[in-house]
Structures are given as C-alpha cells and as structure tokens.
Amino acid sequence: MLRSATSLLSADVIVVGGGHAGCEAAAASARMGANTILVTHKKNTIGVMSCNPSIGGIGKGILVREIDAMGGVMGKAADLGGIQFRILNASRGAAVHGPRGQMDRELYQKAVMDIMESTPNLTIVEGSVEDLLLQDVTKEKRGDSIANQAVRGVVMENGDKISSSKVILTTGTFLRGLIYVGNKTFSAGRRGDSAATELSKKLYEMNLPMGRLKTGTPPRLKASSIDYSGLEPQYSDKEPLPFSFLHDKVALPPEKHVVCHMTHTNIKTHEIIMNNLHLTPYFESGGGKGLGPRYCPSIETKIQRFKDRNQHQIWLEPEGLNSDLVYPNGISTGLPEEIQLEFIHTMKGLEKAELVHPAYAVEYDYVSPTSLLPSLELKPIKGLFLAGQINGTTGYEEAACQGIIAGINAACSVQEKDPFYVSRTEGYVGVLIDDLIRYGVTEPYRMFTSRAEYRISMRSDNADLRLTAKAYEVGAVGLDRYEKMMERKNGLEEGKKILESILFTPSEWRNMGIVVNLDGSRRSLAQILTHPKVSLTEILEKIPGIKEKISPKIISLLQTECAYTEFLKKQEREMELIKQEELLELPLNMNYMDLPTLSNEEKEKLTKYRPGTLGAASRIEGVTPAAIIYLLRHVQRKDYRQYIKE
Numbered sequence: 001m002l003r004s005a006t007s008l009l010s011a012d013v014i015v016v017g018g019g020h021a022g023c024e025a026a027a028a029s030a031r032m033g034a035n036t037i038l039v040t041h042k043k044n045t046i047g048v049m050s051c052n053p054s055i056g057g058i059g060k061g062i063l064v065r066e067i068d069a070m071g072g073v074m075g076k077a078a079d080l081g082g083i084q085f086r087i088l089n090a091s092r093g094a095a096v097h098g099p100r101g102q103m104d105r106e107l108y109q110k111a112v113m114d115i116m117e118s119t120p121n122l123t124i125v126e127g128s129v130e131d132l133l134l135q136d137v138t139k140e141k142r143g144d145s146i147a148n149q150a151v152r153g154v155v156m157e158n159g160d161k162i163s164s165s166k167v168i169l170t171t172g173t174f175l176r177g178l179i180y181v182g183n184k185t186f187s188a189g190r191r192g193d194s195a196a197t198e199l200s201k202k203l204y205e206m207n208l209p210m211g212r213l214k215t216g217t218p219p220r221l222k223a224s225s226i227d228y229s230g231l232e233p234q235y236s237d238k239e240p241l242p243f244s245f246l247h248d249k250v251a252l253p254p255e256k257h258v259v260c261h262m263t264h265t266n267i268k269t270h271e272i273i274m275n276n277l278h279l280t281p282y283f284e285s286g287g288g289k290g291l292g293p294r295y296c297p298s299i300e301t302k303i304q305r306f307k308d309r310n311q312h313q314i315w316l317e318p319e320g321l322n323s324d325l326v327y328p329n330g331i332s333t334g335l336p337e338e339i340q341l342e343f344i345h346t347m348k349g350l351e352k353a354e355l356v357h358p359a360y361a362v363e364y365d366y367v368s369p370t371s372l373l374p375s376l377e378l379k380p381i382k383g384l385f386l387a388g389q390i391n392g393t394t395g396y397e398e399a400a401c402q403g404i405i406a407g408i409n410a411a412c413s414v415q416e417k418d419p420f421y422v423s424r425t426e427g428y429v430g431v432l433i434d435d436l437i438r439y440g441v442t443e444p445y446r447m448f449t450s451r452a453e454y455r456i457s458m459r460s461d462n463a464d465l466r467l468t469a470k471a472y473e474v475g476a477v478g479l480d481r482y483e484k485m486m487e488r489k490n491g492l493e494e495g496k497k498i499l500e501s502i503l504f505t506p507s508e509w510r511n512m513g514i515v516v517n518l519d520g521s522r523r524s525l526a527q528i529l530t531h532p533k534v535s536l537t538e539i540l541e542k543i544p545g546i547k548e549k550i551s552p553k554i555i556s557l558l559q560t561e562c563a564y565t566e567f568l569k570k571q572e573r574e575m576e577l578i579k580q581e582e583l584l585e586l587p588l589n590m591n592y593m594d595l596p597t598l599s600n601e602e603k604e605k606l607t608k609y610r611p612g613t614l615g616a617a618s619r620i621e622g623v624t625p626a627a628i629i630y631l632l633r634h635v636q637r638k639d640y641r642q643y644i645k646e
Helices: 020-030 060-069 074-081 105-117 198-205 265-275 299-305 335-342 396-414 427-440 461-475 479-501 506-511 536-542 552-563 565-580 599-610 614-618 623-637 639-646
Strands: 013-016 036-040 055-057 083-089 098-101 122-126 130-142 147-157 161-163 167-169 177-179 184-187 209-216 219-223 232-234 260-264 311-316 325-329 356-357 360-367 383-387
Touching: 013 020, 013 147, 013 396, 020 036, 020 105, 020 122, 020 167, 055 060, 055 074, 055 396, 060 074, 060 098, 060 325, 060 427, 074 083, 074 098, 074 105, 074 396, 083 130, 098 105, 098 396, 105 122, 130 198, 147 167, 167 396, 184 552, 198 360, 265 299, 265 335, 335 356, 360 396, 383 396, 396 427, 479 552, 506 623, 536 552, 552 565, 565 623, 614 623
Parallel strands: 013 036, 013 167, 036 122, 167 383
Antiparallel strands: 055 098, 083 098, 130 147, 147 161, 177 184, 177 360, 209 360, 219 325, 219 356, 232 260, 260 311, 311 325
C-alpha cells in the first residue's frame, strides 16, 4: 500500500530506506504483526540492485539462506529473478560452498516489490526523512553507554511527522553521499538519487561516533558492442539450487539461463591506469585515498596492491534477459570517464566496447557499530535501530541480514518480547553482528567463511535447521515454513538412524568397492561416509531395500552430516583449545609477514598492533579464528620462550 505521510499519524515501527536492509527490516516487522511504515525516496527504487546484478557468493550465499530461514525476502526474490545459478567452491567441502545467482535486475526488483506489497501490516510512504523526533528519558545504563533519550518518530522533508517508538535507519550510501568521477564530484546516494544530507547532520548533532567510508561501482557496457568469440564462457549449474528453502526449483528453466564470460586486464591496461593515478579523486577519508572495501577494491587499488600481477580477471555479467547492459565485475574505478574507456579498450573482447554509464566512487557517512547493542539498537537512544551500510558493512547480503535482525527486534520490543539474538555458534548472521559491535570497522566489512569459528556446522544446506525454529518462536516465520523445516529435520534424524543400523564387515564393504582396513570390525554406513569420495547415492543402489526408506530431498544433507562427523569433533577441540590458551604469550618481535598461512590483512594488522597474547590477537578486527589456530600451533611448535623473556 502506498500512502502519503499527511494521512498517517503513527506506526509501531518506521523503517527509513527501501534497499536490501530496509526491505528485510520492514517485512520482518510486519510479518510479526507490528504496524510498519517503510519510508523511501521513490517507491520504484525499492529493492533496486545499486551495484552488481548478483546475489550470494562465498560466505554471502550462506547469509542469504540464513535470511531465508528466518522468513526473509532476498532468497525468494533471487529464485524468481535469477538468470544463472552456480555453487562456488563446489569441488570443496560443503562448509565453504557459496550459492550464487546472477540476477535480472528488473525481475529481481519486481519480485521484491511483489513480496513487499503483499505483506500484511506494511505501508509504503514516498518521501525523505530529514529529522528524528527524540525525547529525554530517565537515564539507563546500556552496555558501556548511558541511554538518556528515546526516539519518538520522524520528520519528513515537508514538515509532516510520523510518530513511533521504534525507528530503523537503513540509509545505505545515502548519508551525505558524494559521488566521484575523476575530479568531478556531486551530492548523491547513488546515480540518479539524492543524498540524505539533513539526516546525516542530525546524527552528527546526536554526538554519535561517526566516520566516512567509500565504495564504488564499475561502468556499464553495451552488450552488443562486445566481441565474445574469444572469451571464456561460464555456464549455470545443470541443476540449479534454489536459495529459498520454500522452493524446490528456481523460476527460470535452466536451458534459458544466461552465460557469463571472462576477460582479463593486461600490462597495457595497467600502464594506462598507473599513468593516470593523479586523476583519481581525493576523498575525505583515508588521507585522501578513501576507506574502501579491502576485498572488493577499485581496479587502481588492485593494480597498486598486487604489483607483481600482469593481469586480473574481469567477469562480464549480463544485467538481464532483455537488457543490452553488461556489468564488468572487477573494474570498479573513480578515474575520469575518458580514461575508463581508454583502459577498457585494451582488454580482449572489449576493443570496441561502448560505455553506457561510467564507473563512479561514492563516499558516505556511517555510525560506528560499537555503539550498538546485539539487537542493533543504539545504546544511547532507545528505540533507534541501525542496519546495513550505515553500520560499516558492504554488500547486499550483509545489509539484508542486519535488516531482518533489526526488524525482528523492533517488533519484539513493541510486543515486549525478549530481544532476538543469533549467536556466533548459530549462524553467520551472528558472526557478522558480533564482529561489528565488538571490534567496529576500519574499512567496509564483508563476510567470508573464514570469519566463523563454527563454519563446519554453519553451512548453506542446514540454515533452516539452525534458525527457522528460533524465528518461529518469536513469530518471524509462519507455520508452513516451520513444518517444512521439521519435515527435513525428522527425515534427517531418521536417515541417520537407518545409516547407523546398516553394518558390514570389512570384506563385505570391500565387495561393494569401499576400501577399509581388514581389522575384523563391523562398520556402519554412517561411518563409511566419513571416508573421502564415498557416495551415499551409489552405495544405496548396492544395498537392497534401503533407498526407498530415505527421502531423496535429504540425501545430500545426510551425506554431508555423516562426512563431517570427525571434523565437527575437531572443530570443538580447536575452539576449546583457543579458550584454554587465551593467555599464551606471543613474542613481540614475531615476523608475521613471513607466516604463509596468514592473509595479507592479518599480516598487516598483527604487525601493526603486536598483540602480547593469543587472546589479544583474537580480538583484532580482521584476524580470523583460523589464523588464531595457526598462531597457536606455530608458537607451540617453535621455542619462543627466550624471545618472550627478553
């Protein structure tokens, strides 16, 4: 429903912003029965994909499935708007599988809009929020802060007021957004949309800890001007896996899925970029260089950071089934338009490419997430929640997962329920929020599987088993989704019992082609699945009467659960070891730059901060649990006692 602000007096929850975080927040709040208003500049930009036309990826795909498990919008919309689906890291273990879908921008946005418009208790208001209504309240200690104010609503650009005791800000890159193309600068949140300047001023007046971050988007190319003949194609999976647990298949038949192509930068490309670095923008943050995403850098940053590389992969991604636009993934830049076209023409297949929209960088305000409670409510302002890029993250999926948590918690607060939390042991959503509120950010935060201690048990295939019941308890998901999850859960438990009951001697297993030690010990089928390259589907064909007892829908999940049995035990041992060895001293003169297992980010930050103990190292932003285990073993393996004493 679309209404004007003048016809509205109040709401239980107000969500400001119609991007990925805002849609999830508004839909979640409304699903739980809270009277919810979503305020957005333009209704026709709700759910728009401001940058890349894709959903998911490594780490990110698990977030999408967790959002879906809690009743979210993104997974369902992606299944309806997807035009190519792949599982990244498919050749590796299930714990690092990354579901990813190439989207048709128009189909995805329509799917989001259809979901939002059909959600009961949700009203959409077009307009701009310029101010917040605050009221002084009795002081209350919240974490390390004192709350002495509460939100009471919002003020629109025309002066209209909408009252509410719960407001969620999901402003994306709009807070005092500045777009840069070379030395040209103009105020905007994204191309074609105004920045939220007055609201940013209000947040500064509230003395919140704030800063500036930047991101960027590549140019858009005309598909018909590209020569694909010599480029490497990338096809969709033959059996596309839906993002949503409610769907058995994606909307578009596989034979109609699009093909992406790969090209590369080269020495000539790099020369042009390096020769024009003086034309890159001077940003307000990062000493003029801007504080951009480390793991999605501009092409000029990439070339400077990896000087030994003569080429970088560039993926050419169609923006839709009926679109003549291509998204060249990998060449985000802030260089002037004429330089963009010059270096684009050096790449294979792009020699005659036409530039439809130039790339640009955008710099925007954010609020330090250390000022948030785990519910994503601000510590000093009761009832005011923040979600998405305003908290220092980058990416659709990272924004959306914060949105659903903020929306659920705003509704819980209205209904006087306990806050809704996802812990680090339960989901990547919990890892992301805990990282943000515990460490803050020094650059835009992006999700990776390596950030999670319990990634073996937090996979894309079991997100519903981990989170749906939890969301159902607070009313964030309906009975149909809960019952579907319980059907899978019961099928999995029954399947495990069947596999554990099937016992054969080593000789009998060998007769089925499974090599085991001839030690006389009978082994169950569940135990056999812990062996590498053993297929449950193939074994079931060799054992009469068993295949019919196990649902085909849980075969893959059942195999993974059995295969990871020993790894899960190892994971628990490692986490317990980290707790026990938190006070283990690290030599202050350790050369982290020479440790090959550490990422460049980890090497840089450990060298900068020189933590004295293993526990101190674990509390440095960007240092992953895997790195902590590596440091622990490295120190125990070497005799560093003489260095520590010195």
